[in-house]
Amino acid sequence: MNASAANMLLNDWDAPAPSSTPPAATSSAPAGISGFAGTPSGNAPRPSLAPINAADKRIVNGKADINQLAPFKYPWAWEFFLKANRNHWTPLEISMAQDVHDYHHKLTAAERHVFENVLAYLTTSDILAMRNIGLAVMEKMSAPELQIYQARQVYEEALHTWTYQHCIESLGLDQQEIYNRYRVVPEIHGKIALANRRLEKILRSDFDLTDRANLHEFALSYFFFAVIFEGCWFYNGFTPIFALQRRGLMKGAAEQLQYIMRDEVLHCAFGIRVVRELLKEEGMELDPQALRELWDEAEAAERAYAGYILHAPILGYNAELHAAQFRFIANRRARQVGVVEPFPRAENVLPWLDEQANLRKEKNFFETRVTEYQTGGALAWE
Ligand SMILES: [Fe+2]
Ligand SMILES: [Fe+2]
Secondary structure, eight states: OOHHHHHHHHHOTTSOOSOOOOOOOOOSSOTTOHHHHSOOOTTOOOOOOOOOOGGGOOSSSOOSOTTOOOSOSOHHHHHHHHHHTTSOOOGGGBOOHHHHHIIIIIOOHHHHHHHHHHHHHHHHHHHHHHHIIIIIIGGGOOSHHHHHHHHHHHHHHHHHHHHHHHHHHHHTOOHHHHHHHHHHOHHHHHHHHHHHHHHTTTTOTTOOTTSHHHHHHHHHHHHIIIIIIIIIIIHHHTHHHHHHHTTTOSHHHHHHHHHHHHHHHHHHHHHHHHHHHHHHHHTOOOOHHHHHHHHHHHHHHHHHHHHHHTSSOBTTBOHHHHHHHHHHHHHHHHHHHTSOOSSTTOOOSOTHHHHHHSOOOOTTTSTTBSSOOGGGGGOOOO
16 A cells, blocks of 8 residues: 555545554443542542532632533633634635735735735734634633633634635735745734733743732733734724725635634633633732733834834725724723723724624625525624
């Protein structure tokens, strides 16, 4: 058998394994519980056995069995998982054919600059999101219903990365150049560097959350990630491309982003709920001065970024609108968490954003979509 035939066989779930090893002897005893249910062998101490009590679960530092899903202490987290599964899609299902024509023949130089740089920022930021949830946050959650939603979130962040790669490939963009842009453009690098700095400590697996100062740092970092990085930067980050979509341009890419946006809204809402519950459980408040610094540096980074991607305004959109909308969304997120609004006089300068962000399956409107996902219509938005 040659190597590729052997690989095909390995990938075929129904094919017998290419080995002559006889099947293992079957046993009536359930696997994996012998150490708990049976008679302990030798002189090993008998483990103390007791059902878990949902009230013993905690967001972090919990002692309840992490491998037992129910009874739930956080049933809302399980609901998030079910809801997330109603938004299943892949980038291959959305036609990019018209976008290829738009990109090469209709977009102005300023519009191409906006489009490419938004994409360049997103390629890096979704990998950062995937790593933060998968490697930093998820392992610190001590209730399985929280981890299960975050497992789904990790997959979704990977799916988003695939989506950007699919857009880059479809449009024939230079991957070397696009992916490296965040490393050479200071205004794009600034947002990523800020996020790395804010998340660096909690990415350490030896970060001790029984220490109150560390716990506050964790809550603040998670706040930054869910509320600012996902809830403001992502929520507002697709807007320049939605501005093109409103004029009938780059509709395939924009629809891809609408599906991503739907995921991100859930990520943000889940994160906000976790932060609120964590603070309540721990009898802790976020330090107002630390929050102020967080908002200010996030706003400064966003303004610099907007100034670069929109150094020349495009029809219906400019850097001032982008920065102003960041401040408006920031206030909304602050209200959702229950902290002081950071930018009290901010106005909703893009009233169409929420509408545009809300993917609806109106007939003949999203004609680019090959397949309908009726379950997606059940999602609520904010
Ligand atoms: Fe994402
Ligand atoms: Fe996300």
